Amino acid sequence: MATGNRSNRSNGPRRNPNGEGSIYQRASDGRWVGQAYVLTTDGTRKRKAVYGATWQETHDKLTALKAQSRQGIPIPDRAWKLADYLPYWLAGYVADLKPTTARGYESAVRLHLIPALGTKRVDGLQVQHVRTFLDEFRRKCLCCTAGTDKNRPADRQCCSAGRCCAHYPSARQIQFVHAVLRNALQHAMREELVSRNVAKLVRVPSPRYKVGKGLSVEQARTLLAAAEGHRLYALYVVAATMGLRRGELLGLRWSDLDLDNGAVSIAQTVQRAGGKLHLQDTKTEDSESVLPLPDWTWMVLLDHQQDQQRERDRLAEVWEDHDLVFPSERGTPMEPRNLNRHFAALRDKAGLPDVRLHDFRHTVVSLLMELGVPPHVVQAIARHADVKITLKIYAHANLDVMRQALGKLDGRLS
Template sequence: MAKRANGEGSITRRKDGTYHGRVYVTTTSGTRKRVSVYGKTREEVRAKVTELQAAEAKGVPQPDTNMTLENYLVYWLARVIKVNRRPKTYQGYESVVRVHLVPGLGKKKIRTLRAAEVRTWLAGVTAECQCCKHGWDAERATPECCAAGECCGRRLSRRMVQSIHAVLRNALQNAVREELIVRNVAQLVQVPTPAYDTGKGLSVADARLLLKEAREDRLYALYVLALAMGMRRGELLGLRWESVNLERGSLIVERSLQRVDGRLTLVRPKTRSSVRTVPLPPLVVKALEEHQERQKQERAALAEDAWTETGLVFTSRVGTALEPDNLRRSWHPLRKRLGLDDLRFHDLRHSCVTLLLDLGVPPHIVQQIAGHSDHSVTMQVYAHASLDEMRKALDKLGDRLS
């Protein structure tokens, strides 16, 4: 038998009946290394050897690491995400890694992780009852469901499963860029797309009624900005007086108030388009002027050292950043008085976008006012055509056809 050339590879049968293939490849560290592959049949091992040889011929190096997914994720969070992404993003990624990815796949080697393993694990995560998993019912004084033998079936939402998959996919894509693995197996796995709740949009009459009901509230100007400008809650709570020009009638949205690591922190908005300068209609200017005067009176009523100067437009009664809970104490009674108990605060932003579109404002203008990254978001997620508007449109078509 002719001698095999270097790099041709070899396949032998092991004592347990399985097959062992060996082939020399170039690694990501630049060295030549003999790697092994295994399979139940000679054909299976030959296919793996051929795949390695094809990659070698194309100049694609093989990963030179035995790093587990857990070790890699710890490195990725510390060296990539924490350095390059916003604190809130890091906080969310770290939670997904700690709660889901490490317990589920952490012991797997990143270079041998397979799409089938990821798919099977995600299917298990999707079907698993969280109450059973965490023993929530067992902690109750009187068990009601899982600990009593009747599983409540409290499963993760599609949105959460999608987030878990997205974090794993992003982590492995970085490993591909760093030549630790050849391909991103998470990209080969599909997860169900969540159905997003687009919320409710107020009619003009309901919006007027809400502002009338909120007129005596110390946060009246905040509701005016939410409805008339479509600003997000974090943008409202992070708005500073230095970003407001009442004489020119404009304001700059450039900060958002978020809770990061247990502290309220002013951060840059998530996307570049969220940073924007918008004109103020007279209704908003008047509300902000009244609010500014009210804030001065609140400060004057306190002892000299009792007020904390933050420069924020909307604050607590002592000048500190407004806690989201404090906003709820104003918002929940307000919506209850209006009989709109299921109305979310974010629906005020929805309402602004919808009402602007109903007025015939071009989508690209609405996009700039709301700070959307793309006008498709404006049209698909936030715009809710009312029955009256749809009826008018269909009546027009009916008139043409009749």
């Protein structure tokens, strides 16, 4: 009596009832093949095949395939590889995003996802593939990957000259690349190309963001005094009293200001992406707000408007009017890096080499909280999406307030 394993049968195809598909063993390589008619993503029923090293493995795969079809879940009609699907996804979906976001997605796909996972089929990608990719990505030098320094002078080259600088990705960069893959696979699920998003099953550590401590009142006054008389003085006053972000400062238009009633609408921002400057809407709906102008800021902006008119008249032949409150010296949107350079010189002049322009924003939050303004009001002024962000900045910035509070406790107990 034969006792051979069913998985090793080689005596011809195994018959199945009509409509249930068939399983047979190929003579060429001995692999088992299972075939059945199933629902596909183009809306028709087509004959699809599964493969296995044994009859049982092939039978299990075929059973799962038919069960998926019976549940009304279409089987992908096209065997997309990630190298083909990701550019297709970018062209159809990411192109509608803001330029800076789209640029980041494109870089993640081109530099990291396609080189590592491009040969994998979308419907064959597994959790282990994603986990292995992220583990290898953590140990990959970004300078080597992007060829960052290949155009530098020879004496300044590192990775291109064979001296790897070991510039490994940060937790934030790992999280971002993972998010790009997760979003692409989620889109593939909506198109019914895959039945699950394997990237969602892989967790990555959340980055720990550092929160700036802000400036003391004395430091803010010192910086503003150093800027007085410069064409950007009003910009620093607005930053110090309104807490606007860098891009919002550079995107502010005169049409956004109601100087009759002392109010400002925050509606657009200037960002650099893909080698170009872009004027675009603010980050979120929470960023779009109408805020009252403090009296001092109001007066400084009125003076700035007159100064800019004189500047425009003097440079009439080259001035390009974009309605910007803080443009370049020709009226065009100011390059964000040029503002950074000016602020770097300003802080050195003021003797404060370690402060950042963004610290003005944290200072506004901290000072308002110290003055007893309710957190939800401060949140509205800072245009934070969550009041927890407002409280986090305040708690991090006010060591002096905490020292005073603990000093009271010390006085009671000592």
